Amino acid sequence: ERVLVPRGWKKKPVVLLFTVCRPGFFKASPHSPSCSKCPPHSYTLDEASTSCLCEEHYFRRESDPPTMACTRPPSAPRSAISNVNETSVFLEWIPPADTGGRKDVSYYIACKKCNSHSGLCEACGGHVRYLPQQTGLKNTSVMMVDLLAHTNYTFEIEAVNGVSDQNPGARQFVSVNVTTNQAAPSPVSSVKKGKITKNSISLSWQEPDRPNGIILEYEIKYFEKDQETSYTIIKSKETMITADGLKPGSAYVFQIRARTAAGYGGFSRRFEFETSPVSVAASSDQSQIPIIVVSVTVGVILLAVVIGFLLSGSCCDHGCGWASSLRAVAYPSLTWRCGYSKAKQDPEEEKMHFHNGHIKLPGVRTYIDPHTYEDPNQAVHEFAKEIEASCITIERVIGAGEFGEVCSGRLKLQGKREFPVAIKTLKVGYTEKQRRDFLGEASIMGQFDHPNIIHLEGVVTKSKPVMIVTEYMENGSLDTFLKKNDGQFTVIQLVGMLRGIASGMKYLSDMGYVHRDLAARNILINSNLVCKVSDFGLSRVLEDDPEAAYTTRGGKIPIRWTAPEAIAFRKFTSASDVWSYGIVMWEVMSYGERPYWEMTNQDVIKAVEEGYRLPSPMDCPAALYQLMLDCWQKDRNSRPKFDEIVSMLDKLIRNPSSLKTLVNASSRVSNLLVEHSPVGSGAYRSVGEWLEAIKMGRYTEIFMENGYSSMDAVAQVTLEDLRRLGVTLVGHQKKIMNSLQEMKVQLVNGMVPL
Known part of the structure; x- marks a missing residue:
């Protein structure tokens, strides 16, 4: 043109x-x-x-x-995994193999609530929160919170890009099915005032929007406006109460929270109501009443003190009479016993007053040692529900306990569906002491109510065999489960397990209970990978425990899991449980490895006393190993508290990128184990003999060809070296590196002669 x-x-x-x-x-x-x-x-x-x-x-x-x-829409994301924590779910996935040729890939999460019976699903609704967001996600993880308890959910993770909305074809997504656990109820949202007088206010309220289970009771906290440090707690099983003994013409603030088997929910927002004003005439008529009341009260207290001194030898044979008498007058709603106190339970309502925190909140329960009861049967029946033997069907034996067999079976209670349970039986021919010790575990377990503590269903004591019935944990003990599934879980899943254990231990610590035998073998795990602390009471009787050893101060304790001060001085506290928790962390991250390998108990005691600490497991995030080291501080006051541990693990779960930094392989060997004579020079005569001994003989030729012809050379091998040599299977890498680590640990015997 x-x-x-x-x-x-x-x-x-x-x-x-x-x-x-x-x-x-x-x-x-x-x-x-x-x-x-x-x-x-x-x-x-x-x-x-x-x-x-x-x-x-x-x-x-x-x-x-x-x-x-x-371009085209991306393919579906890959390898999605979930981690359930009560009513929160953390999802993580790998980006799609095909991005469609575009870089603007983001993710969308579809949430469906499914009926387990009909199989029908519906959209979750607006009550579910997504952190950081539901759509336009750039990172490959998300957390859903405020889900319903005991509910089946399906989450569909879809990758989208700039042309996804033009695609008429089917959506490409990966789905994950989860079942949430029990959880505390949501806050009470609506409170209405009823009858109001000059000295009382009546209230009623609606059940929480998300009860997450059966509401066991409500706790009502109230105080005079601007007097928050002096408040009153009322506990009620009904959705209405009357607060009396109030001042006329005064404003009072009320807050309410509900409790289920999972614990207390959060308090409601503050609701303010005012009592009716009193007339001037009535006020002058009653002006002398406070003076009279105070005079009478002081007189009664003085009388109680005098009587207490006269009867001071009658309380628990410890001379606590005057104090008991004084308490009885000051707090008539409490029944006092030697060694513990227990609030007298009104079936419908309980009230207790607090001033500046001088009395413990009733919402925070305190552990009561069953041994303080003169009659052990009283403790059992106070804390454990009696079950008719006819309600239990024993199906098969799954293990052996200290006092008899452990079985799986089913429990059918009136008005409820049949469900699986674990049953511990007391063997025939037991002594009365064995029966008392056996039921002691139920007396302890029955006081606990937490999603990460094994749940007691009840006991059978009125017929034989005597039984303890608990919830059934499909995957059994954590150490055995991890060994069977070596290398099969993501770091996030492992951290989720550790978070559950820490949450359970925080609950026990808050109640004032010290476990003393926290170890992976005493953690049970269910089909949803929820870990629950178990083995109460029987953990105090370690005579038949293969992991227990006698200490110099007498008694048997599990040396490898026990804090130095507990070994040396039998000083068991929540801080010593924290030390044990650090060992459990190491067990989990090493998939059930035995702590300190084949070192003798005496070797372990001496090495720990001289500063040796277990090296980091393979591929362990640095943040987790640092937490282990914090748990193993020699000064027990320097160790973290369980609430701090839970908080730290929550932060790691919310920020998975913080788990990507691994402990440097070259620093895995403790400072006690370096700069010493070559490892294993006398243990194996050749590299081939060593590899054959650990059933890795197939790699002998590769090692020799690459210059690793002596045990001295092999001792310097790192994980990177193994990968370079072509040892790509994770299981083989772990076996070789752990064998080298064991040989290095054996140096302790030569360094710290006993």
Whole structure:
């Protein structure tokens, strides 16, 4: 095509040539000097095309330049895994294998609530919160909170990009099915005032929107406005109460919270109500009443003190009579016993007053040692429910306990569906002491009510065999489960297990209970990978425990899991439980390895006393190993508290990137084990003999060809070296590295002679 410059121009006419693009090429602008080939996944069949059409199943956004290749929606995300924590679910996945040729990939989470009976699902609704968000996710993880308890959910994780909305085909997503656990109820949202007098206020309220189980009771906290440090707690099983003994014409603030088997929910917002004013005449008539009341009260207390001194030898044989008498007058609603106190329970309502925190909140229960009861049967029946033997069906034996067999079976209670349980039986021919010790575990377990503590269903004491019935944990003990599934879980899943254990231990610590035998073998795990602390009471009787050893101060304790002060001075506290928790962390991250390997108990005691600490497990995040070391501080006051441990693990779960930094392989060996003579020089005569001994003989030739021809050379091998040598299987890597670590640990015997 020729274009001539107009005649009026003085310059020489210029002839411009424009090329016509043939099929397969295009010219986006008429001013472009040449044609361009159609970008990938696009075409044109006509001449002089200004753009190219996208191939089938490929698309282009309006904002995409015509020179950009046509793209398609991404494939589904891969390898999605979940971690359930009560009514929260953490999801993590791997990006799609095919991004569709685009970089603007994000993720969308669809949530469905499913009925386990009908199989039908419905959208979750607006009550579920997504952290950080439900749509437009750039990172490959998300947490859902405020889910319903004991509910089946399906989460669909879909990868989308700029052309996903143009795709008429089916959505590409990966789905994850989870079942939430029990959880505390949501806050009470609506409170109504009823009858109001000059000295009382009546209230009623609605059950929480999400009870998450059966409401066992409500706790009502109230105080005079601007007097928050002096308040009163009322506990009620009904959704109404009357607060009396109030001042006329005064404003009072009320807050209410509900409790289920999972514990207390949060307090409601503050509701303010005012009592009726008193008339002037009535006020003058009663002006002398407070003086009279105070005088009478002081007289009664003085009388109680005198009587207490006279009867001081009658309380528990410890001379606590005057104090008991004084308490009885000051707090008549309490029944006092030697060694513990227990609030007298009103079936419908309980009230207790607090001033500046001098009396413990009733919502925070305190552990009561069953041994303080003169009659052990009284403790059992106070804390454990009696079950008819006819309600229990024993199906099979799954293990042996200290006092008899452990079985699985089913429990059918009136008005409830049949469900699986674990049953501990007391063997025939037991002594009365064995029966007392056996039921002692139920007396302890029955006081606990937490999703990470094994739940006691009840006991059978009125017929034989005597039984303890608990919830059934499908995957059994944690140490055995981890050994069977070596290397099968993500770090997030392992941290989720550790978080559950720490949460259970925080609950026990808050109640004032010291476990003394916290170890992976005493943690049970269910099909949802929820870990629950178990083995109460019987953990005090360690005579038959293969892990227990006698100490110099007498008695048997599990040396490898026990804090130094507990070994040396039998000083068991929550801080010593924290030490044991650090060992459990090490067990979990090493998939059930035996702590300190084959070192003797005496070796362990001596090495720990001299500063040796277990090295980091393979591929362990640095943040987790640092937490282990914190738990193993020699000064027990320097160790973290369980609430701090739970908080730290929650932060790690919310920020998975913080778990990507691993402990440097070269620093895995403790400082006690370096700069000493070559490892294993006398243990194996050759590299081949060593590899054969650990059933890794297939790698002998590879080691020799790469210069690892002596045990001295092998001792310096790192994980990176193994990968370079072609040892790619995680199980083989762990076996070789752990064998080398064991040989290094054996140096302790030569360094710390006993």
